[in-house]
Amino acid sequence: MDARKHEHEVYDVSIDMEKLADSLRGELESLHPLAREYSIYRVPEATRCSHPSHFTPRMVSIGPFHHGKEELKAMEEHKKRYLKCFLQRTKENLLEINFPKAKHFVDLLILCLQPSQSPADSALNDRNIPSVKELHQAGVKFEPGSSKNLLDIKFNEGILEIPFLTVYDSTEHLYRNLLAFESMHYYTRHFNDYIVMMNYLVSTPKDAELLVQNKIFGLGDVEAVRTVFDNLNKGCAIDYYDFQYSGVVADLQAYCKLPWHKWKATLMQNYFSTPWASISVIAAVILLVLTFIQTVCSLIAL
Structure with missing residues (x-):
């Protein structure tokens, strides 16, 4: 019994609450106030x-x-x-x-990270975002965007506009810093959504190759283009309930679901892809029509 009492007394340490409060009050008063304006800060x-x-x-x-x-x-x-x-x-x-x-510099960066026409954010109901190859097979055409803003991806009347992009050795470094900068400002996810969208569109080297052919990507290693977006996407997160390109994705999905668009695309890509292929198809049609006419004339003569 005495041993247990002695052990209790060893660990029974008194705390001077008034002294502790004074110490904590001094630490709180010495804290630097949060900057009201933007400043330069370190990446987490x-x-x-x-x-x-x-x-x-x-x-x-x-x-x-x-x-x-x-x-x-x-x-x-x-x-x-x-x-x-x-x-x-x-x-x-x-x-x-x-x-x-660095307020003005930061303001400039935020402005550059916003689309020229900010679309109304909405939920992404169908989360199956098609790739460039799938869109191509469905008859979607690709053109370099008329806007100089990198984030202005638009879809209208079967044409997907993507601003021109050339991937350099330093591109991934630059984009990763922009993503880190944007993450410090929780009210904006524009560049995050751009990386997510491009990662879905360019899911294979074939997707990148199609964009090179349509002069949306500058000439270069298509595998490198794919790798850059894949690497950057690992640090991004998609908010399906508040996605910048939800309207564009919904229009693309609706376009791909119409069978006529895919039939027309198959016809053009398989039979009218080159002038010689077009001439061959036309010649075959003419021959078929002449054969049909000859058959009808023979039946009438009988």
């Missing part, structure tokens, strides 16, 4: 660790996170030259420029 560790090279500058640093690194010092003198040219061109006073804030 979970995202950064998956592809660290994609979020680490290789030539020039913008902001404080990578400032002072040896491999980036070569550009520091050039940054000062650019600053000098900027001040001369804008007639700005160096002391009046608020360098830590």
Whole structure:
């Protein structure tokens, strides 16, 4: 009994609640307030660790996170030259420029991540988004988008418009940073939805090849194009109840369900794909008509 009582006394530690409250109050008062305007921030560790090279500058640093690194010092003198040219061109006073804030730069990025005509978001009822090959077989035509906004994918009267895109070695790095930037602003998912949509459309190298043929993708390795969207899509999530391209997908699905469109497409792709194929079909039809006429004339003569 005495041993148990002694053990209880060892772990019975008194807590000075008033002292604890004062300490916690001091910590709370020392916290930095949340920025009311946009600022430069670091990519979350979970995202950064998956592809660290994609979020680490290789030539020039913008902001404080990578400032002072040896491999980036070569550009520091050039940054000062650019600053000098900027001040001369804008007639700005160096002391009046608020360098830590990046509101205008962030506003520009957000604007670029929004379609020129933001469609009303709606639920994606049929989640089977067709690929480019499936659309081609259903008679859908593909054209480079008239808009310079990368996100403006449109479908109208059997024509799917996709803004022109060339995939470079740095494309995946750039897009991954844009996705990370967008994830910090929870009110927008425009670029996320674009990657998801393109990943469905370009699900095989054949899909990419068809878009190259229709001058929507710049010439390049079609497998690389497919790989870029597949890699980026792994960090995206589709919200079926609030998807930017739900209207486009619904129209594409409705178009593909009409048998006449597929029959017409099969006829054109199999029998009128080249001038020689067209001539052969026409000649065969003429021969068939002449044979039919000859047969009718023979029956009448009898």
